[in-house]
Amino acid sequence: MTKTDTYAALRITDFRYFVVTRLVLTMAFQMTDVVAQWQVYALTHDKLALGLMGLAEALPNLAIALYAGHIVDKYSRKHVGLIAISVSLSVSLLLAYVSHNVGSIYPAVGIIPFYIAAGIGGLASGFAAPALFALLSETVPTELYGKASAWSSSTWQTGAIVGPALGGLLFWLIGPTSTYMTSGCLILIAIGALSLIKNRHLPLQESQKQPALKNLAEGVRFVFRNQIILGALSLDLFAVLFGGAVALLPVFASDILHVGPQGLGILRAAPSVGAVIMALVLAHRDLRGKVGYQLLGAVFGFGLCMIVFALSKSFVLSFIVLLLSGALDSVSVIIRSTILQVRTPNAMRGRVASVNMMFIGSSNEIGAFESGLAAKLMGTVPSVIFGGCMTLLTVIATALFAPKLREMDAKELKVEDT
Secondary structure (H helix, E strand, C coil), X not given: CCCCCCXXXXXXXXXXXXXXXXXXXXXXXXXXXXXXXXHHHHHHCCHHHHHHHHHHXXXXXXXXXXXXXXXXXXXXXXXXXXXXXHHHHHHHHHHHHHHHCHHHHHHHHCCHHHHHHHHHHHHHHHHHHHHHHHHHHHHCXXXXXXXXXXXXHHHHHHHHHHHXXXXXXXXXXHHHHHHHHHHXXXXXXXXXXXXXXXXXXXXXXXXXXXXXXXXXXXXXXXHHCCHHHHHHHHHHHHHHHHHCCHHHHHHXXXXXXXXXXXXXXXXXXXXXXXXXXXXXXXXXCCCCCCHHHHHHHHHHHHHHHHHHHHHCCCHHHHHXXXXXXXXXXXXXXXXXXXXXXXXXXXXXHHHHHHHHHHHHHHHHHHHHHHHHHHHHHHCHHHHHHHHHHHHHHHHHHHHHHCHHHHCCCHHHCCCCCC
């Protein structure tokens, strides 16, 4: 790949609006998540309840993911994103109402309102995620996809640093209800920034005018016939599904490390601190060499970090290990995002992004359910160790069965078409 200006993408006005949208939206979602998780665990002291929060978000997300990709490819990606983000505003408002009236709501219906809020959030993100993924390619020229992916990733990670830490701090200073309202204000800012991006949706190609089911099948076939894309998605699917400990952080913060909601916010932010540092490093250098081996090595290291985290009894060590896990995950995310952007035709980006969402996005929530269920059955520490070991086995299997991905060189990351 040829050397490109590190800051070229950031000089484009629409991409800057895109970055602002992604930053404040991520902050809002992360603030909401950390407060909701803490409240659910504080109310129930049930690890499985935390897992069910993830499942409640994943099921509607999975149910509409492929259809959302069809919609994103057929209609204006900006407008689809605006509608989806507007729906997500209702999550903050609902949780603020529930939190304000928790004394009367919880005895009557338990934590069902938290599950409802998670479901609405999953439905909204099912449309928002592919819309924003596909919209990125409309804000920058093709030669900047790699750099734009790195900046987009670092923006998301920055929001994931500030969001949980700010959520934990505001929970302590002003309480959960006001924190949810602050999250809602950030979502309004995201809506404003996104609305300023010029609408450049390209005219529909003949393939995009097909019936929905045929259109969806075409997108799925494209992914499953491409060993590099399928291998990259499968690798992250199982790594996220088994290797994440985020869903159990309230348990570690409360029962093992004894650091309270403020410490939970710091632990939630730790992976993103490492990720944004790595993303900024990668934004200043082009992908080079055997990126397939780099991808596999990063995910393998992530699995090792999860095992060490599970065994740690020190808050400082836990923070450092989560920091390192985020840095390694950032390498994986940027390589995978670049692969998807440059090897997917523009007319299919929405559908491929939806398949990616089914593989990766929902696996975060399903992984949360798996973590909660495993912790309920095996215990908190053994379940995280088990997940880390499964991640290591996934890397080995991917290396064996996806040789094109394993041997992929950075020079292969060429734009397929526009």
